[in-house]
Amino acid sequence: MEDNAAVQTRVKRSAGPMQSAVQWALLGLVIERPSYGYELAQRFETAYDGMLHLSGISYVYTALDTLQRRGLIEEIPGSRGGRQPKPRYRATTEGVESYKERLTAQIQEDFRRSRLFARQLAVFAHQPEAALEVIERYGDACLEEASHARLPSQQTGPADAISGLAARLVSEESRLSMEAKLPWVEYARNEFRALAASRARRLSRGHESA
Amino acid sequence: MSLLELENVSKRYGRGLKERVALRDVSLEIEAGELVTIWGRRRSGRSTLLRLAAGVEDPDHGVVRLDGRNLAERRCEMLGGDIGLCRKTFSANEGQYVLEHLLVGQLARGISPSQANDRAWEALERTGAGNTARLTPTELDAGELVRVAIARALTLQPRLLLIDEPTIGVDVLARDDILQLLASLAADGLAALSTTGEATALTGARALQLSDGELHGRSTRDLAPVVPLRRMSA
Numbered sequence: 001m002e003d004n005a006a007v008q009t010r011v012k013r014s015a016g017p018m019q020s021a022v023q024w025a026l027l028g029l030v031i032e033r034p035s036y037g038y039e040l041a042q043r044f045e046t047a048y049d050g051m052l053h054l055s056g057i058s059y060v061y062t063a064l065d066t067l068q069r070r071g072l073i074e075e076i077p078g079s080r081g082g083r084q085p086k087p088r089y090r091a092t093t094e095g096v097e098s099y100k101e102r103l104t105a106q107i108q109e110d111f112r113r114s115r116l117f118a119r120q121l122a123v124f125a126h127q128p129e130a131a132l133e134v135i136e137r138y139g140d141a142c143l144e145e146a147s148h149a150r151l152p153s154q155q156t157g158p159a160d161a162i163s164g165l166a167a168r169l170v171s172e173e174s175r176l177s178m179e180a181k182l183p184w185v186e187y188a189r190n191e192f193r194a195l196a197a198s199r200a201r202r203l204s205r206g207h208e209s210a
Numbered sequence: 211m212s213l214l215e216l217e218n219v220s221k222r223y224g225r226g227l228k229e230r231v232a233l234r235d236v237s238l239e240i241e242a243g244e245l246v247t248i249w250g251r252r253r254s255g256r257s258t259l260l261r262l263a264a265g266v267e268d269p270d271h272g273v274v275r276l277d278g279r280n281l282a283e284r285r286c287e288m289l290g291g292d293i294g295l296c297r298k299t300f301s302a303n304e305g306q307y308v309l310e311h312l313l314v315g316q317l318a319r320g321i322s323p324s325q326a327n328d329r330a331w332e333a334l335e336r337t338g339a340g341n342t343a344r345l346t347p348t349e350l351d352a353g354e355l356v357r358v359a360i361a362r363a364l365t366l367q368p369r370l371l372l373i374d375e376p377t378i379g380v381d382v383l384a385r386d387d388i389l390q391l392l393a394s395l396a397a398d399g400l401a402a403l404s405t406t407g408e409a410t411a412l413t414g415a416r417a418l419q420l421s422d423g424e425l426h427g428r429s430t431r432d433l434a435p436v437v438p439l440r441r442m443s444a
Contacts (some may be wrong), residue, residue: 003346009286053370136426139419146249146412151386168436171380179409182249 018070023063024102025052027095030073032162034090037061047166061099064089121188128196132189140183146178211278212239212430213401216369219272221258221423224375232258234271234423240403243368245396246254247412248405250420251319253360256405259420263403264295269376276370296376300347308350309343312362326365331363337391351413353384370376371395371402377411383385389413 018024029035029043032040054060067073072095079088091099125182126133149171232255240246241355250256261267262274265281274281276292304314304363317323334340339357342350349357356376362428363371376392377385392402393414406412418427 043244139426140428141413143249143417143419145413146409147417149413151390151413159316172410175410175413180413182409182419185419190420 006193011034018066018098019146020063022052022059023066024099026060026063027067027072027091027099028052030067031099034076034088035080036088037064038086038087041065046163067095071095078188118188125195126199128192128199131192132196135189135192139182139189141186142178142181146175147183149174149178177194211358212275213242213274214238214240214278214403215275215278216263216269217273217275219262219274221255221262221267221269227234231423233262233425235272236420236423236425237272238418238425240370240401241431242401243390243396243399244431245415246418247415248403248418248420248425249407249412250405251407251408255423256420256421257374257409259425260295260374260405263370264293264372266295289348291366292369294363294366294369294371296356296363296373297336298355298359298374300358306346307343308339308347308358309346311358312349312365312425315362317366328363328391329365329367333364334358336364337361338387338393351384352379353381353388356380357391360395364395366422369401373404375408376404376413377406377408384390385410386413389415423436 004028025048026040026044029040031048035043037060038057041060042056044052044054044060048054064073065119068075068089073089074092075089076088079086120130121134151171152166216236216238219233219236221230226363230253236255238246238260248256258267262269265274265276268274268282269419270410280398288368298310298378305311308328312333313323316326316329321329327426331340331343334343337357339354339361342354342358347355347358356373360371360376365374371392373392376388380388387422389411392404404411406417416428416431418425418429420426
């Protein structure tokens with residue numbers, strides 16, 4: 001009979017890397033504090049409000065099963081006792097390590113997306129007006145994001161140390177990233193306006209010579 | 211009708227080669243109870259915009275209205291009345307202690323000393339600066355200076371508050387308290403217009419961007435800018 005480690009290795013190989021953002025987020029909540037299914041669903045709604053959507057509580061149990069089969073969490077022995085057994089889960093060392101790797105990979109992915117956006121915008125080098133329209137929308141989105149970042153003091157819900165820290169980190173990350181993006185919007189707008197002006201001059205000269 | 215309205219406002223400084231366009235065809239409406247913050251870099255035109263909104267300067271083109279009335283025609287009645295321009299400088303000629311700085315403007319407008327005193331304390335308490343009344347402005351940190359500057363403007367019971375860079379030099383933790391204060395003043399029905407060079411100060415406000423004299427973003431409270439993507443020509 002296969003032991004747990006063998007099952008976990010087989011699951012990982014057959015399933016490949018875990019892609020679901022919700023599963024990673026649930027793993028994060030278990031790392032934050034050992035927990036059981038129903039409580040995790042409630043904490044999920046509070047912690048990731050507006051960032052991730054949980055399709056239903058049944059998904060939590062499916063995700064916990066997946067995380068356990070991958071060896072990222074484990075059931076706390078003796079937590080099934082009582083008339084209504086509520087198995088509690090804690091993160092394994094591998095779970096914590098995998099979570100750290102995932103966070104780092106996400107940062108790389110964010111950088112890649114930003115570079116990709118800039119590169120894709122450059123396709124409008126010959127149609128600067130189109131780029132300027134996109135830039136306006138991008139700028140508006142940045143302003144909305146900066147505007148809607150919540151002040152930590154406006155956070156609702158129980159003010160425990162972790163939720164307070166999380167609120168401050170989320171708010172500051174969002175606001176400081178806009179600190180960088182707004183000047184970029186200005187820069188990109190100036191670049192494409194210069195292109196548009198140069199294009200207009202060329203067209204004007206063409207008309208004159210014709 | 212909006213409380214403050216800038217309609218197609220332009221402003222230039224200098225002439226000839228030294229001419230600089232500070233504002234280009236700027237339109238903006240602010241309602242009572244709204245906090246609007248404009249982000250811009252230095253020389254983007256943000257200070258000019260505040261001066262025009264205060265009625266301290268007139269636009270070269272366009273109109274600035276408060277309650278539908280042209281500021282250029284009724285300036286004297288507005289500044290220090292309906293419009294409160296927060297100044298973060300405190301002249302020694304106006305008094306030694308913070309409380310005195312909050313009294314002098316009121317007394318100059320004929321408000322009785324006892325009423326002026328009540329208003330000053332009320333404004334200081336409202337801005338969370340009650341403990342600074344007996345201090346001199348030089349003893350205040352950056353966050354306290356901003357609170358006192360707002361309090362001084364509030365003593366004249368404005369309907370529109372204008373403030374330039376409310377969070378500059380203020381440390382990170384005190385910064386959010388200042389933003390919270392501005393939001394709470396707006397929630398009380400005051401309209402507030404601030405400018406900033408720090409995107410972190412846009413939180414909780416209708417945020418706009420001023421770039422090279424042009425305003426970008428939502429120029430009115432309710433209407434998001436609709437910029438339809440045009441079909442590309444082949």
